[in-house]
Amino acid sequence: MSTPAGEHAASADAVGLPWSGGTARTPDGALSVAGLDLRALAAEHGTPAYVLDEADFRARAQELRRAFETAFAAVGTGVDVYYAGKAFLSVAVARWAHEEGLRVDTATGGELAVALRAGVPGADLGLHGNNKSDAEIERALEVGVGRIIVDSLGEVDRVATAARARGGAPAPVMVRVTTGVHAGGHEYISTAHEDQKFGVSMAPPADGSPSPALEALHAVLEHPELHLLGIHSHIGSQILDPSGFDVAAHKVMALRAELAARTGYLVPEVDLGGGFGIAYVPGDVPLDPSRVAKDLAAAVDASCTALGTALPRISIEPGRAIVGPTTLTLYTVGTVKDVTVDDPAGPFVRRYVAVDGGMSDNIRPALYGANYHAELASRVGEDAPVLARVVGKHCESGDIVVHEVQLPGDVRPGDLLAVAATGAYGRSMASNYNHVPRPPVVAVRDGAARVLVRRETVEDLLALDLG
Structure with missing residues (x-):
């Protein structure tokens, strides 16, 4: 779908597909959504978190409705x-x-x-x-x-x-x-x-x-x-x-x-x-x-x-x-390790970047082999890109968030990482595997954030367990 016209589309710093229309780079290289710096959002709401661009959602809904109403009105229904x-x-x-x-x-x-x-x-x-x-x-x-x-x-x-x-x-x-x-x-x-x-x-x-x-x-x-x-x-x-x-x-x-x-x-x-x-x-x-x-x-x-x-x-x-393009998932990087991979064309190094979520907040890569895109959200990397695989914290080898992506060679623990286009079937298919609480859904519009679905807590998990 084309990027909807609207208040965000004209931003000189907009990053384009596959991000929402309100996603942009700040002057110092961090990602923002609808005018809100994701570093500030992470500080207030924690990670992982689903960040939903409300204006982008509304624009896409309007675009689809108008396109179909116009086309079918033209043929008489x-x-x-x-x-x-x-x-x-x-x-x-x-x-x-x-x-x-x-x-x-x-x-x-x-x-x-x-x-x-x-x-x-x-x-x-x-x-x-x-x-x-x-x-x-x-x-x-x-x-x-x-x-x-x-x-x-x-x-x-x-x-x-x-x-x-x-x-x-x-x-x-x-x-x-x-x-x-x-x-x-x-x-x-x-x-x-x-x-x-x-x-x-x-x-x-x-x-x-x-x-x-x-x-x-x-x-x-x-x-x-x-x-x-x-x-x-x-x-x-x-x-x-x-x-x-x-x-x-x-x-x-x-x-x-x-x-x-x-x-x-x-x-x-x-x-x-x-x-x-x-x-x-x-x-x-x-x-x-x-x-x-x-x-x-x-x-x-x-x-x-x-x-x-x-x-x-x-x-x-x-x-x-x-809803799919409107949302990104924001993570914090934990472990970073290089793994040498044997390949018929010759061995190569893949960097494994582990984040504080994983298949519990996005099961689609494990279930369908779905592809996603990730970028640093808290800064611009200073080193040349390296081949990376973004993985989660769960006890599964298949706990992969992004199979292959080029990330700056200096990606390190504490960095914020954003994965694009997670609005569809991310939170709706999320689980508590390994007893990990599900992330919140935070809507952003005009530089302000509000929680639509709160973060689960360990107390929520224990409340279901009757002992």
């Missing part, structure tokens, strides 16, 4: 943009997303509770999940969520039973389908191929009977307690090639038309997912919202014209693209 609660959710962040005109997508009862506490109306919430509990379904119905995304045929009956017990208006549901379009950076985050847990397959059986997706859509229509709001698809995460969206859109529109031909019911809404990729390291080219929006709007318009169907309302879930 409306669009809703959903913020991905799973990427990172707190009361303040849910409130910001709603204030910027976004709806919020939740995947569990816990995420739903946070969004509700933020004041997001139930009608602006969605509930996802491939294995929703009865309590989660009942709570979603109680607060009037705008849609429940049904993930399996069996779930149709469960939602209908819960809705029947409550009475009142039919429950709005969408059926999640798998299009067979494979996209995303890692097999664990590609979500539309057949051999995985999400959705209902669009592939027709060999005997020529209707596809499981059509069967699930029919099942919803047969339940008077349910309102079939639409069809939902999602093809993956961290997507940098937008071509898959076009293919998936054509398939979903064809399924919508087939259902209408069989039943006379044309679903009013289609969710085309998202998972837009961001820059994690210098040189990455993130998806441009305006381009994706225009291409997707054109694909939907062309499909509906060819099929002879009216345009549906569209919903989009851009995923990490909003």
Whole structure:
């Protein structure tokens, strides 16, 4: 995604991708975010800490919403943009997303509770999940969520039973389908191929009977307690090639038309997912919202014209693209050691730079082999760069924060190190491995900081242990 225009973009000292728009170098070489020197932030709040650029978050939310509203208005339909609660959710962040005109997508009862506490109306919430509990379904119905995304045929009956017990208006549901379009950076985050847990397959059986997706859509229509709001698809995460969206859109529109031909019911809404990729390291080219929006709007318009169907309302879930680039993780360097590595091309030295966090605050490098970028945050190095690996403090060889990065040769204990683009799936996937308390989330705007999520303490950990 391009750096949003705004109060930070014009800074002469801005450092560019993959950092947030408000990240810059101070005159003496330290990093600052939104005008706040990270040395001062570390002194007040400690490390490790997630530092979230609020203005950058809001700018990205605005950019995405405006891009899609403009593109789909041009072809004659409306669009809703959903913020991905799973990427990172707190009361303040849910409130910001709603204030910027976004709806919020939740995947569990816990995420739903946070969004509700933020004041997001139930009608602006969605509930996802491939294995929703009865309590989660009942709570979603109680607060009037705008849609429940049904993930399996069996779930149709469960939602209908819960809705029947409550009475009142039919429950709005969408059926999640798998299009067979494979996209995303890692097999664990590609979500539309057949051999995985999400959705209902669009592939027709060999005997020529209707596809499981059509069967699930029919099942919803047969339940008077349910309102079939639409069809939902999602093809993956961290997507940098937008071509898959076009293919998936054509398939979903064809399924919508087939259902209408069989039943006379044309679903009013289609969710085309998202998972837009961001820059994690210098040189990455993130998806441009305006381009994706225009291409997707054109694909939907062309499909509906060819099929002879009216345009549906569209919903989009851009995923990490909003919060991912807004946040950095700030660490303090501890141990520094050089290791000689045997290699077929000849031995070389890799410098191991250990920080006071690790896989407990960013599991993605260990889980997916995800790449990140790090820089000194407290000063400018005086020595030539050396090949370094940033590692954590945990009892795992795989406790790697940044696999390979060039750091100044004089990096030393006590230096502050910042890792870019950790806003998505950093804090939300954080753990207490080795009984390490999770870091705080500190929002920065206009030179001031405020804690959104406080640092955990040892007392918090002990409070859960009943002895």
